[in-house]
Amino acid sequence: MAEPILQVNSVTKCFGGLTAVNNVSFEVQQGEIIGLLGPNGAGKTTLFNVISGFYAPTSGTIIFNGKDISGKPPYTLADRGIGRTFQVVKPFAGLTVLENIIIASFLRYPKRKEAERHAWKILENTGLADRADVSAASLTLAGRKRLEIGKALALEPTFLLLDEVVAGLNPTEADKTVELILELKKQGMTILIVEHIMRVIMNISDRLVVLNFGEKIAEGTAAEVARNPLVIEAYLGEAAA
Amino acid sequence: MKDKSIRWGLPILLILIALPAVVQDTFFLRVITEAIMWIGLALAFDVLAGYTGYLNFGHGAFFGLGAYTTAILMMQAHWPFALALPMGGVLAGVGALVAGLPTLRLKGAYFAIATWALSRAVQQLALIMDITGGPDGMRLPSFLNPQFFYYLMLAIVAVTFALLWFLLECSPFGLKLKAIREDDQGAMALGLNPTKLKMQAFILSAVPTGILGGVYAYWITFIDPASTLGDLVSDQALVMVVFGGMGTLVGPVIGALLIFAFKTLFWAYLSDFQLLYLIILGAVIALSVVFIPNGLWGTLRGLRSHKKSEEKKDESLAAKLPQNEGE
Ligand SMILES: Nc1ncnc2c1ncn2[C@@H]1O[C@H](COP(=O)(O)OP(=O)(O)O)[C@@H](O)[C@H]1O
Ligand SMILES: [Mg+2]
Numbered sequence: 001m002a003e004p005i006l007q008v009n010s011v012t013k014c015f016g017g018l019t020a021v022n023n024v025s026f027e028v029q030q031g032e033i034i035g036l037l038g039p040n041g042a043g044k045t046t047l048f049n050v051i052s053g054f055y056a057p058t059s060g061t062i063i064f065n066g067k068d069i070s071g072k073p074p075y076t077l078a079d080r081g082i083g084r085t086f087q088v089v090k091p092f093a094g095l096t097v098l099e100n101i102i103i104a105s106f107l108r109y110p111k112r113k114e115a116e117r118h119a120w121k122i123l124e125n126t127g128l129a130d131r132a133d134v135s136a137a138s139l140t141l142a143g144r145k146r147l148e149i150g151k152a153l154a155l156e157p158t159f160l161l162l163d164e165v166v167a168g169l170n171p172t173e174a175d176k177t178v179e180l181i182l183e184l185k186k187q188g189m190t191i192l193i194v195e196h197i198m199r200v201i202m203n204i205s206d207r208l209v210v211l212n213f214g215e216k217i218a219e220g221t222a223a224e225v226a227r228n229p230l231v232i233e234a235y236l237g238e239a240a241a
Numbered sequence: 242m243k244d245k246s247i248r249w250g251l252p253i254l255l256i257l258i259a260l261p262a263v264v265q266d267t268f269f270l271r272v273i274t275e276a277i278m279w280i281g282l283a284l285a286f287d288v289l290a291g292y293t294g295y296l297n298f299g300h301g302a303f304f305g306l307g308a309y310t311t312a313i314l315m316m317q318a319h320w321p322f323a324l325a326l327p328m329g330g331v332l333a334g335v336g337a338l339v340a341g342l343p344t345l346r347l348k349g350a351y352f353a354i355a356t357w358a359l360s361r362a363v364q365q366l367a368l369i370m371d372i373t374g375g376p377d378g379m380r381l382p383s384f385l386n387p388q389f390f391y392y393l394m395l396a397i398v399a400v401t402f403a404l405l406w407f408l409l410e411c412s413p414f415g416l417k418l419k420a421i422r423e424d425d426q427g428a429m430a431l432g433l434n435p436t437k438l439k440m441q442a443f444i445l446s447a448v449p450t451g452i453l454g455g456v457y458a459y460w461i462t463f464i465d466p467a468s469t470l471g472d473l474v475s476d477q478a479l480v481m482v483v484f485g486g487m488g489t490l491v492g493p494v495i496g497a498l499l500i501f502a503f504k505t506l507f508w509a510y511l512s513d514f515q516l517l518y519l520i521i522l523g524a525v526i527a528l529s530v531v532f533i534p535n536g537l538w539g540t541l542r543g544l545r546s547h548k549k550s551e552e553k554k555d556e557s558l559a560a561k562l563p564q565n566e567g568e
């Protein structure tokens with residue numbers, strides 16, 4: 001097998017006394033879609049923040065394209081090819097949707113005109129073109145989640161981290177976003193995606209990694225993971241609580 | 242959306258260039274010179290306040306740094322004004338670099354308080370040092386040529402305006418600053434380095450402010466810690482920018498003109514009630530924050546674009562109607 005695009009090696013992240021991510025390891029191959037599962041508070045978002053450079057790991061390393069990127073700042077990692085969305089969306093609320101995407105486009109297209117041209121392409125691809133001139137603050141939740149994806153894609157990433165981009169959308173909107181993700185997969189994008197909606201995650205992921213209380217409790221295909229007693233317990237435990 | 246108001250720039254500049262030929266009265270020329278200076282100070286303040294989202298209550302310290310640098314170089318080192326003045330700008334820029342390292346990590350009120358405290362420290366330094374003349378201040382050689390100072394002030398502010406227009410409204414830099422203002426974490430994920438951009442904005446704000454301080458020193462011929470390093474420069478620039486419209490370049494110009502006109506009239510007729518002036522200044526800022534949070538210019542522009550989008554809606558509706566009939 002070729003060298004993996006991402007290697008997470010025994011990563012631990014503590015907040016004071018709380019271990020949010022505990023000794024987690026897995027690999028992502030070029031072109032794969034990996035679903036990251038786990039109950040609320042399992043440490044999925046924290047792991048995203050470590051991979052994308054928002055937190056340095058307390059211990060362990062992150063290898064991206066063969067290079068150790070642990071502790072590198074997010075803007076450096078964006079340049080290296082890591083694009084991410086935020087579960088709690090972060091639109092530039094006072095700016096228009098177009099301006100939001102233009103700002104993201106500056107990374108690959110430093111000139112204003114070219115950035116704007118590129119931004120329009122992204123707007124078309126993400127179905128936001130008709131909202132281009134409205135302020136990002138006036139978008140619906142579905143629009144804002146779309147904008148998150150649009151901004152990440154404007155970076156022309158080679159590796160995409162999607163944190164609950166479907167959650168909270170109505171079925172029609174959700175289908176549209178799933179379609180977009182499948183289109184990206186077709187184009188060969190490597191994706192690590194957090195999503196609670198099973199129908200979605202089972203559909204699009206090649207493999208799953210399951211976290212519970214910060215630890216990796218299972219890894220494998222959807223069928224393998226669904227049979228895993230630890231996974232069943234984690235989810236039933238949550239349902240019972 | 243690009244602001245088209247720049248097309249007023251050239252005619253206004255031409256009128257201002259011709260003005261001294263018409264206005265012979267030196268008092269009036271002085272007033273206009275000072276008005277132009279305040280436009281420059283408000284513009285520079287807005288780089289950080291409006292575009293980047295950081296209220297710098299130490300803005301006045303850059304003004305004073307420029308004033309004192311120019312004065313000291315002229316009086317102690319016997320430099321010509323033409324060389325001393327740019328050094329005022331350079332030193333203000335270096336000051337921004339030094340002050341920015343610790344303070345630009347802070348957010349919101351903490352940044353405002355830290356910059357205010359630093360500017361108080363600078364004022365204390367000027368009060369105790371020999372080279373600055375302590376509380377007695379410094380006297381500069383008088384160069385009695387109102388036209389010279391008018392044109393110098395005009396040139397510096399016009400160049401500052403043009404430079405800021407280019408950097409903040411036309412080139413990517415302005416949008417990048419706004420991204421940081423809106424959400425610095427989100428901006429980082431898009432490849433922007435907030436620390437670097439904020440520092441650049443801080444220096445961009447400080448350098449013209451320092452140069453204006455240098456011109457002021459030579460023009461007024463007397464500076465002391467109370468008048469040049471007090472709170473007034475920061476406070477007044479803040480009111481001008483908030484009242485005129487933060488995060489725009491036209492807003493600070495309008496705000497500076499109105500507030501300065503008010504100040505001049507107040508001083509002329511009610512100079513016994515200086516405290517009242519500060520109270521009114523405070524009221525203006527409180528009222529504009531509550532009632533016109535986007536300032537005069539932001540509010541006007543909002544109304545205009547609202548009207549335009551209404552018109553557009555009507556048009557698109559009109560365009561659709563015949564089609565609907567055909568269906
Ligand atoms: N910045 C932080 N400071 C302190 N605790 C945090 C922080 N971020 C997350 N946590 C804690 O870490 C744990 C994992 O959170 P998170 O990664 O958001 O979970 P998930 O995304 O899987 O729902 C939770 O207990 C959460 O409260
Ligand atoms: Mg989460």
